[in-house]
Amino acid sequence: MFALTIFRTDPMASELKVLHYINQFFGGIGGEDANDLPVETREGALGPGRLLDQKLGDRGSVVATVIGGDNYFVEEEDESVGKVREALERFKPDLVVAGPAFDAGRYGMACALVCGAAGEMGIPAVTGMVDDNAGVLANGRDTYVVPTGDNPADMAGIIDRMMRLGLKLASGDELNHADADDYLPHGLRHGIVREKPGAERAVDMALAMALGQPITPEIKVRQYDFVPAPAPIQNLAETTVALLTTAGIVPKGNPDGQGDGAGPRKWVSYNIDGVNALTLGEWESVHSGFKGYMYNSVNPNYALPLPALRALEALGVIKRIHSEFFSIVGGGCPVTAAQNMGRDIAKRLVNDGVQAVILEST
Amino acid sequence: MRLEVGTFPVRDVVVGKRMAWDDGVLEIDVNELLDLVVQDPIEKAKIEVVKPGESARIINYEDVLEPKVKVSGGGTVYPGVCGRPTDSVGEGRSHRLGSVGVVQCLDTANVEASVADSRLWGRGGEKEVRVNSRFIDMSGEKTEIPAATPYAQLFNICVSVEAPTSVAFEEQSRAAASATHRVADRLAEIVKDLEPPDVEVFDFEPKDDLPGVVYIPHLASAEPQSGARGTYGTAVYGQTRLSAPWLLSPTEMMDGAVGGGGASWGGATWILANHPVVMNLAERHGKDVNFLGCIVQRTNWTNQGEYTLVADRAAWTAKMIGAKSAIITTDVRGQRWVGTMLTLAACERSGINTVLLTEEEDNENGNSPPLLFSPAELRGTVSNGTGDVPEPFSPVSRVVGTVEAAPQEWYGELPAVHGAYGAGVVYRDFYGFGRQSYADF
Amino acid sequence: MVSALPSVPLSVGAHRVIKGVRVEHLCGDPSLSPEQDGELMLRIARTALDAIQTEVTDPTLFEPAQHTEKELTHAS
Numbered sequence: 012m013f014a015l016t017i018f019r020t021d022p023m024a025s026e027l028k029v030l031h032y033i034n035q036f037f038g039g040i041g042g043e044d045a046n047d048l049p050v051e052t053r054e055g056a057l058g059p060g061r062l063l064d065q066k067l068g069d070r071g072s073v074v075a076t077v078i079g080g081d082n083y084f085v086e087e088e089d090e091s092v093g094k095v096r097e098a099l100e101r102f103k104p105d106l107v108v109a110g111p112a113f114d115a116g117r118y119g120m121a122c123a124l125v126c127g128a129a130g131e132m133g134i135p136a137v138t139g140m141v142d143d144n145a146g147v148l149a150n151g152r153d154t155y156v157v158p159t160g161d162n163p164a165d166m167a168g169i170i171d172r173m174m175r176l177g178l179k180l181a182s183g184d185e186l187n188h189a190d191a192d193d194y195l196p197h198g199l200r201h202g203i204v205r206e207k208p209g210a211e212r213a214v215d216m217a218l219a220m221a222l223g224q225p226i227t228p229e230i231k232v233r234q235y236d237f238v239p240a241p242a243p244i245q246n247l248a249e250t251t252v253a254l255l256t257t258a259g260i261v262p263k264g265n266p267d268g269q270g271d272g273a274g275p276r277k278w279v280s281y282n283i284d285g286v287n288a289l290t291l292g293e294w295e296s297v298h299s300g301f302k303g304y305m306y307n308s309v310n311p312n313y314a315l316p317l318p319a320l321r322a323l324e325a326l327g328v329i330k331r332i333h334s335e336f337f338s339i340v341g342g343g344c345p346v347t348a349a350q351n352m353g354r355d356i357a358k359r360l361v362n363d364g365v366q367a368v369i370l371e372s373t
Numbered sequence: 374m375r376l377e378v379g380t381f382p383v384r385d386v387v388v389g390k391r392m393a394w395d396d397g398v399l400e401i402d403v404n405e406l407l408d409l410v411v412q413d414p415i416e417k418a419k420i421e422v423v424k425p426g427e428s429a430r431i432i433n434y435e436d437v438l439e440p441k442v443k444v445s446g447g448g449t450v451y452p453g454v455c456g457r458p459t460d461s462v463g464e465g466r467s468h469r470l471g472s473v474g475v476v477q478c479l480d481t482a483n484v485e486a487s488v489a490d491s492r493l494w495g496r497g498g499e500k501e502v503r504v505n506s507r508f509i510d511m512s513g514e515k516t517e518i519p520a521a522t523p524y525a526q527l528f529n530i531c532v533s534v535e536a537p538t539s540v541a542f543e544e545q546s547r548a549a550a551s552a553t554h555r556v557a558d559r560l561a562e563i564v565k566d567l568e569p570p571d572v573e574v575f576d577f578e579p580k581d582d583l584p585g586v587v588y589i590p591h592l593a594s595a596e597p598q599s600g601a602r603g604t605y606g607t608a609v610y611g612q613t614r615l616s617a618p619w620l621l622s623p624t625e626m627m628d629g630a631v632g633g634g635g636a637s638w639g640g641a642t643w644i645l646a647n648h649p650v651v652m653n654l655a656e657r658h659g660k661d662v663n664f665l666g667c668i669v670q671r672t673n674w675t676n677q678g679e680y681t682l683v684a685d686r687a688a689w690t691a692k693m694i695g696a697k698s699a700i701i702t703t704d705v706r707g708q709r710w711v712g713t714m715l716t717l718a719a720c721e722r723s724g725i726n727t728v729l730l731t732e733e734e735d736n737e738n739g740n741s742p743p744l745l746f747s748p749a750e751l752r753g754t755v756s757n758g759t760g761d762v763p764e765p766f767s768p769v770s771r772v773v774g775t776v777e778a779a780p781q782e783w784y785g786e787l788p789a790v791h792g793a794y795g796a797g798v799v800y801r802d803f804y805g806f807g808r809q810s811y812a813d814f
Numbered sequence: 815m816v817s818a819l820p821s822v823p824l825s826v827g828a829h830r831v832i833k834g835v836r837v838e839h840l841c842g843d844p845s846l847s848p849e850q851d852g853e854l855m856l857r858i859a860r861t862a863l864d865a866i867q868t869e870v871t872d873p874t875l876f877e878p879a880q881h882t883e884k885e886l887t888h889a890s
Contacts, residue, residue, distance in 0.1 A: 152739070186814070188812030188813055188814055189812065189813040189814060190812065190813065191812075196813030196814060197739070197813075197814060198739040198813075199736060199738070199739045199813070199814045200733070200736040200743060200811045200812065200813055200814065201736075201811065201812065201814050202758055202759075202761065202763065202809060202810070202811055203809075203810055203811065203812045204808050204809060204810070205808050205810045206808065207808065208649060208805055208806060208807055208808050209649075209730055209755050209756070209757045209802065209804070209805020209806070209807065209808070209810065210649030210650045210652075210653050210730065210804055210805035210806065211649075211653050211805070212730075212755045212805070213650060213700045213728050213730040213755045213805055214586070214650065214653045214654055214657065214662070214700065216728045216753045216755060217586050217662075217698035217699070217700050217726065217728045217753070218584060218586070218661060218662055218698070220698050220726035220727075220728065220752070220753055221584035221585075221586065221697040221698040221726055222584065226752075226753055228752065228753055228754040229754050229755050229756040229810060229811075229812065230729075230731075230733060230743045230744060230754035230755075230756050230811075231754075231813065232744075232747050232751055237827040238827065239871075240829040240830075240870045240871055240872075241829070242869075243866060243867050243868055243869050243870075244866045244867050245867075247863060247866075247867055250866075252863075258840070301597060301708075301837050301838060302597050302598055302838060303838075304838065305838045305839040305844065306838075306839075309839070309844050310839070310842060310844065310851075312841065312842070312855070313835075313838075313839040313840055313841050313842045313844075313855075314840060314841070315841070316816075316841040316842075316855045316856075316858055316859040316862075318852070318855065319841075319852070319855040319856040319858070319859035319860075320859050322856065323856075323859060323860070323863070328863065329863065342707065345735065345737055345741065346734075346737055346740055346741035346742075347737045347740045347741065350740075367866045369815075369816065369859075369862045369863075369866075370815040370816070371815075371816045371817075371834070371840055371841060372815055372816065372817045372822075372823065372840075373708070373817070373818060373819075373834075373837045373838075373840055597838070675818065675836040675837050675838060676818045676819065676834075676835065676836045676837065677818065677819045677820055677821060677833075680819070708819055708822070708837065710822075711819045711821050711822060714821065715821065745822070746821070746822060746825035746826050747825070748821075748825070
């Protein structure tokens with residue numbers, strides 16, 4: 012008599028082992044309070060993971076699903092991530108897929124943490140969520156996120172897209188740019204070669220817009236990191252005010268080589284104690300972007316209103332003008348350099364008890 | 374407006390005793406051309422031919438012209454510059470030599486900067502030496518994508534002029550420009566009365582059933598440096614000054630109504646007369662677009678109020694002529710970017726779709742946004758990249774652009790170009806000639 | 815911040831922006847008489863000081879033209 016023994020055969024070398032993370036809701040576990048369920052791991056696919064498994068076909072299978080309550084995961088982060096690591100060590104997947112989380116913020120964070128854990132173990136990972144989900148930036152530049160809307164009815168399409176990106180990541184092939192390979196950009200931009208010259212692309216785009224057709228902009232608007240407004244000064248008469256100009260005002264002859272192009276950008280400062288106004292002929296502007304004639308030959312105080320502030324200082328409107336004024340050449344200044352100089356100067360001013368700065372920029 | 378353009382293709386340039394074009398071969402008499410160049414105040418000059426694919430580098434270049442001539446229709450090509458007549462162009466017929474550039478090179482090796490010069494630029498220090506660090510490489514991968522340089526595909530007839538120290542810098546440049554125009558005119562004259570093998574007809578009869586598109590280039594004016602009557606930098610009908618926007622027909626652009634180079638501006642007459650946006654729209658006029666014209670906007674105004682005024686006027690003009698979409702470009706950025714953004718916002722508020730075609734700022738490893746700043750109205754964007762060239766430029770066998778032997782360092786390998794704004798640059802693709810671009814990663 | 819092109823600092827998030835005169839002469843105007851030029855510079859300085867005493871959340875533009883120097887000239 013033959014006994015049929017069913018072996019668990021290892022998947023073929025080329026067949027990918029995928030581990031899927033979903034939350035309790037999509038896993039079909041528990042009701043309202045399932046939010047608080049701790050992380051558990053089950054073999055095989057669950058919920059939308061079944062769709063993923065199906066779509067993988069011969070290319071792979073979902074060997075395990077990790078499920079967690081959104082609240083629990085985020086509140087007990089260390090424990091939860093620990094459970095995820097255990098699952099990763101046990102199943103040794105070739106790819107981790109998390110979510111999609113759509114617009115659920117805690118789910119998004121959990122997905123990001125799962126991807127982060129996978130990344131630490133050298134396992135490629137992909138997730139999906141709306142572009143302003145907190146989870147998007149949780150891991151900085153290391154997570155690949157497929158942009159989604161907030162409608163779970165789109166699940167099938169999104170799973171498909173996540174799978175495609177996941178397969179590419181797992182293959183080790185270099186990724187194309189964010190639009191081409193369907194992931195949220197990480198804030199980096201690199202050179203690429205497009206199919207048509209820029210002029211032609213511009214005409215195509217102008218026509219598409221005129222016809223009301225959708226377009227894909229090549230430069231998405233990105234803001235600088237905004238800082239909140241500092242609180243207003245309460246007592247001006249007790250305030251020391253410093254002056255900072257980006258017109259590159261320096262003593263005539265430019266003794267400190269400001270703006271000479273050699274070396275990184277720097278700020279310089281000069282003492283103005285007892286100076287009521289900058290004397291014409293003793294100062295010059297070394298800014299590269301405009302003609303400094305007015306500042307050099309008519310009135311250097313146009314670059315920083317020193318005589319006006321001295322008058323106000325004498326009247327007690329402000330306590331005093333800070334002993335040194337700062338001078339930067341603003342022309343063509345890289346953002347990073349500007350930030351560094353700003354931080355440096357701010358630190359120095361805070362140390363010196365200065366509460367306000369008037370920054371004159373051209 | 375309707376313009377016929379007769380092109381005489383050139384597949385080789387030979388130096389000989391005649392001035393002739395025979396079935397694609399251009400023969401030039403260098404001595405005859407030198408006689409045209411060496412006129413007061415110029416005392417010393419050299420003319421050399423550089424061909425595509427040669428291991429050669431052109432330095433000291435300030436502008437590149439296309440040999441072109443009006444056969445009928447009135448006016449003189451490149452109107453208004455260097456004292457040329459300002460009569461309107463863009464009609465009738467023009468003849469051109471295809472694939473030929475006439476390069477204006479100003480060799481300043483002998484020049485000691487004068488006090489007058491430094492006051493012109495208002496910089497510190499009594500002496501200031503102007504350094505022109507731009508160059509054109511004629512071969513190697515740098516002539517291909519991604520470092521697209523249209524000049525590398527041309528037969529470049531380089532007119533190297535020793536800067537006449539008897540006159541101030543701006544005059545030196547003007548003298549070199551005039552000389553280069555004399556050469557370009559003489560070359561074009563060769564084919565003025567010949568029958569062109571190829572004639573293109575550009576007829577901009579309005580096609581009101583197609584979407585109206587206008588092109589709005591922003592061109593920095595040198596007025597803050599050189600004054601309203603200065604001759605340096607980009608000019609419209611010879612006017613370099615800050616002025617209200619100009620509405621031009623595309624055919625006027627083709628006849629060189631907008632031109633002028635200068636070391637700082639990075640653009641050149643050849644590019645403006647073979648403008649990729651203009652030519653693309655021209656080709657599609659009547660097929661899928663109604664190309665309404667070009668609104669040439671100046672930048673380098675002195676405060677926001679002035680920028681806002683001309684921005685509103687440009688948008689108003691575009692609206693008046695029926696634009697549904699506008700393609701917007703700029704050249705030098707920095708504070709001039711304000712003008713470009715204000716024009717864009719004004720157009721959008723007037724109901725005109727805008728596409729911003731531009732180079733972008735260096736990414737600084739993710740720390741810096743691609744654009745200096747942008748209004749909420751910004752939607753359509755096409756990127757020409759940052760102007761960076763990631764690989765160094767190979768050494769060359771020949772360096773052209775000086776009257777005496779060129780300095781040794783120009784023969785060697787030149788470093789890769791970083792895209793940081795303000796870095797010395799080789800070529801800026803303001804207008805989307807190439808396929809190089811940038812994208813999010 | 816005093817700027818002749820306020821769009822720039824306002825767009826990148828500078829909270830208190832004072833409108834300057836021109837790029838080439840930011841805090842004054844050489845075409846005015848010395849007295850008027852001085853008053854203008856004072857007005858700009860005053861506006862800057864007013865701005866730092868004003869509560870703001872978003873980037874805000876302050877225009878010196880709206881300030882008069884009457885109080886100062888009468889101060890004793």
